[in-house]
Amino acid sequence: MIIKDSFSKFTNISKFSGCIAFFTNEKLEITHLKKYLNFSDHKNLTVLLKNKSKNKKKGLLSFDLNPNQKIILIPLKKNQKSNETEKLGAKLTDFLKSEGAEVTHIVSDTISVNLKPDAIYEFLHGMRLKSYSFDRYKSKKESNSLKVNIISSKKFNKKIYDKFKAIELGVNYTKDLVSEPGNILHPDEYAKRLTQLKKIGLKVSVYNEKQLKKMGCNALVGVGQGSIRGSYLVTLEWRGKKSNSKPLAFVGKGVCFDTGGISLKPARFMEDMTYDMAGSAVVVGLMKNLALRKSKVNAVGVVGLVENMPGGNAQRPGDIVKSYSGKTIEVLNTDAEGRLVLADAITFTEKKFKPSLIVDLATLTGAIVVALGSEYAGLFSNNDNLSKQIHEAGEKVEEKAWRLPLHSNYDKLMNSKNADMQNINYVGGAGSTTAAQFLQRFILNKTPWAHLDIAGMAFSKYAGALNSSGATGYGVRLLNKFIEDNYE
Numbered sequence: 001m002i003i004k005d006s007f008s009k010f011t012n013i014s015k016f017s018g019c020i021a022f023f024t025n026e027k028l029e030i031t032h033l034k035k036y037l038n039f040s041d042h043k044n045l046t047v048l049l050k051n052k053s054k055n056k057k058k059g060l061l062s063f064d065l066n067p068n069q070k071i072i073l074i075p076l077k078k079n080q081k082s083n084e085t086e087k088l089g090a091k092l093t094d095f096l097k098s099e100g101a102e103v104t105h106i107v108s109d110t111i112s113v114n115l116k117p118d119a120i121y122e123f124l125h126g127m128r129l130k131s132y133s134f135d136r137y138k139s140k141k142e143s144n145s146l147k148v149n150i151i152s153s154k155k156f157n158k159k160i161y162d163k164f165k166a167i168e169l170g171v172n173y174t175k176d177l178v179s180e181p182g183n184i185l186h187p188d189e190y191a192k193r194l195t196q197l198k199k200i201g202l203k204v205s206v207y208n209e210k211q212l213k214k215m216g217c218n219a220l221v222g223v224g225q226g227s228i229r230g231s232y233l234v235t236l237e238w239r240g241k242k243s244n245s246k247p248l249a250f251v252g253k254g255v256c257f258d259t260g261g262i263s264l265k266p267a268r269f270m271e272d273m274t275y276d277m278a279g280s281a282v283v284v285g286l287m288k289n290l291a292l293r294k295s296k297v298n299a300v301g302v303v304g305l306v307e308n309m310p311g312g313n314a315q316r317p318g319d320i321v322k323s324y325s326g327k328t329i330e331v332l333n334t335d336a337e338g339r340l341v342l343a344d345a346i347t348f349t350e351k352k353f354k355p356s357l358i359v360d361l362a363t364l365t366g367a368i369v370v371a372l373g374s375e376y377a378g379l380f381s382n383n384d385n386l387s388k389q390i391h392e393a394g395e396k397v398e399e400k401a402w403r404l405p406l407h408s409n410y411d412k413l414m415n416s417k418n419a420d421m422q423n424i425n426y427v428g429g430a431g432s433t434t435a436a437q438f439l440q441r442f443i444l445n446k447t448p449w450a451h452l453d454i455a456g457m458a459f460s461k462y463a464g465a466l467n468s469s470g471a472t473g474y475g476v477r478l479l480n481k482f483i484e485d486n487y488e
Contacts, residue, residue, distance in 0.1 A: 001097050001131040002145040005124060007156045014038060016149075019062075019096060019104035021072040023111045028061070028075060036107060041065055059091050062099075070099075076112050082122050083398045085115070087465045089126025096146055097131075103147040109154070118160045120150060125164040129466045132172055134179040163293050167480055170289025171473035177281035178458060178471035182257035182274045187224065187305040190256060190277070191232040194284065194303075200291045203237040212344075219323040220344040223337040224306035226261060226314025233345060235352075236287045236301040240294060247298040248487060249355035250287070250479065251345050253338045253362035254280030254305040261308045261334030262316055275471070276338070278458035279361035280305065282475035289480055296488045302349045304341040308334070320419045324348055325442050328419040336424045338364050339438050346442045346449075357386055357448040359482075360439065361475055362455075367431030369456040376402040377474070378453035380436035386448045389486050390478070396485075398465065399478035401452060410437040 013020055013036050022033055028049060034042050048063045061073040072095070074088055096104055108120040116122075127148065135141050177185065177193075185193075191206050198204050209231045212221050217233065224231035237247070255276040259265060265273070280303035287301040315321075319331045324344040331340070342360055349358060368378040377394075379401040381387040387403050394401045413434050416422035421441065425434040436451045443449045457474040464472060 001093065001133065003093070003128050003131045003148055004145055005128075005148040005150065007150045007152060009151075009153065013105065013107065013151070016105050017068040017103075019070045019072055019099070019101050021074055021092065021104060021106045023074050023076050023107075025112060026075050026077055028073060030073070032110060036110070045071060059088070060095055062095070072104075076115065078112065080115055080119075082116075083396065085119050085122040086126030086129070089123040090130035090466050092123075093127045093130040093146075097144075100144070101146060102144075103149070105149045105151055108150050108152040117154075118157065120152065121157065121160045121164055124148070124150065125168065126466060128168050129171065130468070132175055133468060134176065134470060137181075166289050166293035167477060169292055170285040170480070171476045173288050174278075174281045174285030174473045174476050175467075175471040177284065178275055178278045178473075180274070182307075185274075185277070186229045186256050187227075187232055187254070187307055188229050190254065190305050191230075191234055194234050194236065197236060197284075197288060197291070200288065201238070202287060202291050203239075205235045205237075207233040215324065215348075216322065216326075217324045217344040217348065218321040219329055219340040220304050220306065222315045222319065222321045222331065223255070223261070223308050223334075223340050226311035227307040227309040228311070229256075229307045232305040233348065234303050234305060236284065238287060238290045238295065238297070238299045240290065240297045240299070245298055246356040247300045247353055248483065249349045249353055249358045250283045250299065250301045251342060251349050251358060251360040252280035252283035252301070252303045253277070253341050253360075253364065254303045255338055255341065256305060256307050258308045258335070258337065259310055261314050261337065262310050263333045263335040264310055265335060272459070275459045276363050277305070278363050278454060278471070282361050282454070282458075282473075282479070285473065285476040286479050289476060290483070295483065297483055299483070300349070300353050300355065302345050304345040306337075306341055308337045323442070325444060327421065327441065330416040330419040330422040332422050332426065333424040336435070338362050339423060339435055342439055343442045346439060347444060350443060350445055350447050355447060357383075357450075358443070359390070359450045359452065359479065361452045363458050364453045365432045365435050365455055368453040371404070371432060372402055372456055374456045374460060376400045377457045378432050378436075379403045379450060380406050380433070380440075380453070381448075381450040382406065382440060382443065382446075383448035383450070386450050390450055390452075390482055393482035393485060394478045397477045397481050399457075399474050401478070404433060404436075406433065406437055406440060410434050414438050
């Protein structure tokens with residue numbers, strides 16, 4: 001569904017046809033609606049409310065007031081939280097879609113005075129997030145669009161509106177990238193698309209395979225050497241502060257398709273491995289959002305883009321590679337490739353940009369799905385304050401993260417007899433922790449660092465509160481809130 005929204009001054013709603021939405025309190029009191037409805041309609045609505053249980057749909061109440069008007073009542077709690085308001089907006093989108101509605105009018109003045117002035121923008125934000133769909137490759141496109149008219153006596157707040165719009169564009173760009181099939185969004189195409197972000201103010205630098213080999217990024221290059229496609233490291237820089245303060249750094253795993261390499265995955269569900277670049281997509285969507293909303297922060301995004309294929313030149317189990325850090329890695333399983341990509345990307349980021357902190361994101365382990373399912377991302381960190389900030393931001397936007405342990409005792413599970421370390425723990429157990437422990441070795445200068453394992457969060461077979469089934473965009477809103485609350 002495509003939402004086309006507009007704002008207009010308060011007027012007599014009797015001239016409107018279609019759906020008209022009002023806000024009420026939890027008790028569904030409608031005395032305040034006398035201002036908007038004529039005496040007869042208000043009386044009819046009062047009678048209809050007595051049978052509200054028959055009309056309740058997904059937490060909203062709807063009534064056919066007359067042949068031309070459907071009244072929708074949206075109950076709000078006192079001092080309602082932002083994420084609750086957003087979810088109500090999403091519910092309205094679902095309801096209107098099920099009704100086949102083409103236009104709806106939302107009377108924002110009926111929002112309780114207990115809510116923040118920008119509550120209507122949060123509500124609309126939830127509506128638009130929920131409306132996303134990916135139909136690029138369908139011969140018959142989703143043609144239905146919904147006109148949303150916000151009726152308000154208050155002045156339109158362009159600043160708040162644009163802020164939410166920037167977040168939506170960032171989230172949707174992430175969803176678009178994750179939803180693309182592997183034959184379209186391979187590393188060559190991905191790197192090409194990222195250069196287009198220069199036009200919104202990002203500084204984009206692309207390091208190709210030849211340059212990466214010269215730099216010594218053999219861990220990253222090794223993953224992609226079985227593919228006919230190139231391997232890349234791409235940096236996206238945003239300078240929102242006039243000062244040259246150290247940037248915040250975000251690093252993403254961009255394995256555009258993961259067959260497992262020579263350690264080939266089972267055929268079942270291998271098609272889902274188009275989503276193995278979701279960590280990089282979150283970083284890209286976040287950076288797009290920061291640029292669009294002119295965020296007052298210095299930030300850099302770094303993504304490693306590869307394709308893990310079992311070609312004649314593919315990396316073999318047992319190969320030893322020297323990473324950008326100078327540390328050597330014995331590759332015992334070519335399907336534990338994401339950590340190899342991140343290893344070089346993390347050290348490169350720390351050395352080149354000297355950031356104040358690093359957050360990396362990756363669909364890294366199946367073990368995190370076993371541990372946390374699709375409710376929480378796994379959070380690992382060497383810094384308590386950074387971990388706390390991410391956790392609190394996630395709770396506010398309901399993109400939750402749960403901290404799991406790191407400990408030096410796990411290092412022995414990743415130590416190799418033939419190199420500085422091996423890329424998999426064959427002893428068994430603690431799969432997500434040992435992967436994070438592996439990554440921590442590539443933080444060389446004690447930079448505050450956090451790792452988000454988003455394997456259970458990046459894609460969903462089922463629709464969520466604010467997203468349809470498919471790519472979720474998890475992480476963009478979380479990290480935007482993290483930045484907004486702590487660094488702007």
